[in-house]
Amino acid sequence: MLNRRTLIAAGLGLPGAAALAQFRVEISGVGATQLPIAVTRFRDEEKAPQPVAAIVRADLERSGYFRPIDGNGTALDETSRPVMSDWRAKNVDALAAGSMLKLADGRYDVRFKLWDVVKGSDLGGQASAVDPADLRLAAHRIADIIYEKLTGDRGVFSTRIAYVTKGGGRYTLRVADADGEGGQVALNSPEPIISPSWSPNGLELAYVSFENQKAVIYAQEVATGKRRVVANFRGSNSAPAWAPDGSTMVATLSREGGSQLFLMDRNGGNVRRLTSSSSIDTEPVFSADGKTIYFISDRSGGPQIYRVGAGGGNPERITFVGSYNVSPAISPDGRTLAYISRSGNVFRLHTLDLSPGAQPVALTDTVDDESPSFAPNGKLIIYATRADGRDVLMTTTLDGRIKARLVSTTADVREPAWGPYGR
Structure with missing residues (x-):
């Protein structure tokens, strides 16, 4: 060859190297310091064509700077007021949650919020209306925002x-x-x-x-x-x-x-x-x-x-x-x-x-x-x-x-x- x-x-x-390439991502190794983060399933995510929260989690893990903590058993969205002591008990330093709502014109209203669990502070979030075909891109952009807020460096997931x-x-x-x-x-x-x-x-x-x-x-x-x-x-x-x-x-x-x-x-x-x-x-x-x-x-x-x-x-x-x-x-x-x-x-x-x-x-x-x-x-x-x-x-x-x-x-x-x- x-x-x-x-x-x-x-x-x-x-x-x-040619053809219809579909990928799966296998992540290996442990970084010297990784920030433990929980990204819970977005409210009504199961009604949308893309698993936005899962894409965000995978992006953050692939960067090497984050260690995802399972938080999918918890019902949260961007309007929630998380009990920080409960998340600290799970050794979570940062928490993200959100929601997805299908609009009358077929687009999705995608919202999320990020919290600093250690400091107990709200780090803000974002809301955007996107076409179904752009939901993966919307997820990558959410991961970029989280990455930048928590590391100070610009994300590259989008x-x-x-x-x-x-x-x-x-x-x-x-x-x-x-x-x-x-x-x-x-x-x-x-x-x-x-x-x-x-x-x-x-x-x-x-x-x-x-x-x-x-x-x-x-x-x-x-x-x-x-x-x-x-x-x-x-x-x-x-x-x-x-x-x-x-x-x-x-x-x-x-x-x-x-x-x-x-x-x-x-x-x-x-x-x-x-x-x-x-x-x-x-x-x-x-x-x-x-x-x-x-x-x-x-x-x-x-x-x-x-x-x-x-x-x-x-x-x-x-x-x-x-x-x-x-x-x-x-x-x-x-x-x-x-x-x-x-x-x-x-x-x-x-x-x-x-x-x-x-x-x-x-x-x-x-x-x-x-x-x-x-x-x-x-x-x-x-x-x-x-x-x-x-x-x-x-x-x-x-x-x-x-x-x-x-x-x-x-x-x-x-x-x-x-x-x-x-x-």
Whole structure:
């Protein structure tokens, strides 16, 4: 099977993984500190098409910061006045409850409230009227509010991921909720689709398709499906990545011989070469401030991660531990590099604090990890791996303690890319 690691050796990318993917989430590990929270079943939730409270609980647990406490035997809603001493006796630090009411126009009035059980205080809530099709999104947004109120950091549960599935000899590019559910097909093809990359505003996806029997970079509007060719130059066109302002892309092109990095406008114009070497330079990604591009090069004899200024210059080598380091991803704050390192025949997700003198840390015990991508708040990483003979997606906290496995019931799943805020 081709994969992203083949890129260094053969100039090819991963034919990602296709089909109707329905997920179940398996969460493992225990965080150093987890806040115990109870999210009770919303009043009249059983009359709605989505289990909102259960989605909220799963989101919070997957973050690694919360330990759900069973409170479903208690009848509460946002108008209740909980007896805090009773919840403290259950070792609950925070409590959320709510209700769902179907309106005359078919929408649902979804309400919730959050309490700090330790302090005995009301932390507020929200009410919104949503279409039935948006109930999952409403649940994710409730989880985002709870997460932010209790951690001080912005939640990412209402963001989206893109991924590629393979099944039945076909490849499918999909967009889904951050928990892998609610998938929508962006592209279906008998030929490989690789390297999805979100535009900074979340409105477009760039990717590489082999539908014309060669690697061509496209950009596609997520909402409408309208797409355009960005790079179809002589040779291979691969590994697109957007600049933070969305006006520019960097990609790997072989139009001048070899595989080198080129900058271009978002529509493929004004192409200018960024690197010049006899090596393969590929898998570029911009830093969040747009000033630096991280990439893979085998100029030292084996694939390692380098960085170069977005305006060009002399590349600087970043990884020195291990002989094979690929697939760089940079945290939103620019402090942490995530990547895949090979030791023997084992490929594992690592992180490297970019402070001077820091050493890499392995986050996983799996053996075939690929394609890390940071959540927009920098608190989680999604990546692809193999488990029980299947290609699956997983998320992990940055300390590796809490992992959530998104298990597809119908297809192999690869090439994840976590989308930005702004949905």
